[in-house]
Amino acid sequence: MAEISSDVIRGYNDIIILYLLLNDPSYGYEISKQIRSLSEDKYIIKETTLYSAFTRMEKNGFIESFVDQDLAGGKKRTYYRITPAGREYYRAKCEEWTLTKEVIEKFIVGEGRAV
């Protein structure tokens, strides 16, 4: 089966992550599991990709972090919350997606057609 390559997904990890933060704050491990289950195992984000996206998007003001210190065993967990700028960025990226999709589909030969 075809796999999703890193070059193809590049530029979309941001919106995938932000989508999962639209309603509630969340954290790395949970988001990675949600991406996996929502995509029906078709896309499994790499940990390094995910956490570096958090760092970058926080730097850009699209998300904010806060730490839950009170987990069992004194463990901590870093949550992320989407900011208004992040919502705006998400909206813009969705528009860009629509446009990009239209453009790319002009260069795709549909299934069943001879190539």
Next chain:
Amino acid sequence: MAEISSDVIRGYNDIIILYLLLNDPSYGYEISKQIRSLSEDKYIIKETTLYSAFTRMEKNGFIESFVDQDLAGGKKRTYYRITPAGREYYRAKCEEWTLTKEVIEKFIVGEGRAV
């Protein structure tokens, strides 16, 4: 208006170029004009991107080049022709596109919906 960013198009330039070689050989300048007109000016590929894609794809065996030496004034023009491996690569990339589109659309909130 939303613009197509380089991160988003990354990974699709190959299929855009190969699509334009499916029926006939062509060359850089013509392909760049065709991309522009077919996309209705929504996507204008950068020259450096285009020519480095040629180099890379030739190295990978997806296209072959030949030179027309007989242009007016002794000018030459480098044409590219898609190979069977290139057709196979194009087909695979189209499949990947279908899959990727399905995945990404699970993380997109449609127009008119509150975000």
Next chain:
DNA sequence: TGTCGTACTACGCCTGTCGGAGTAAATATA
């Protein structure tokens, strides 16, 4: 006792894209 799941961090490489500059001949415009 050891492996699996949870929840990360750090380091550095790879690759496609792009900005900028340069070359040079043909054609269009003033």
Next chain:
DNA sequence: TATATTTACTCCGACAGGCGTAGTACGACA
């Protein structure tokens, strides 16, 4: 006739996101 634009590339180096590898540390389960 002089200048600008179009055609048709080439070279170099920078950038940024994704990813491989490794490491840390705790709890649960068998």
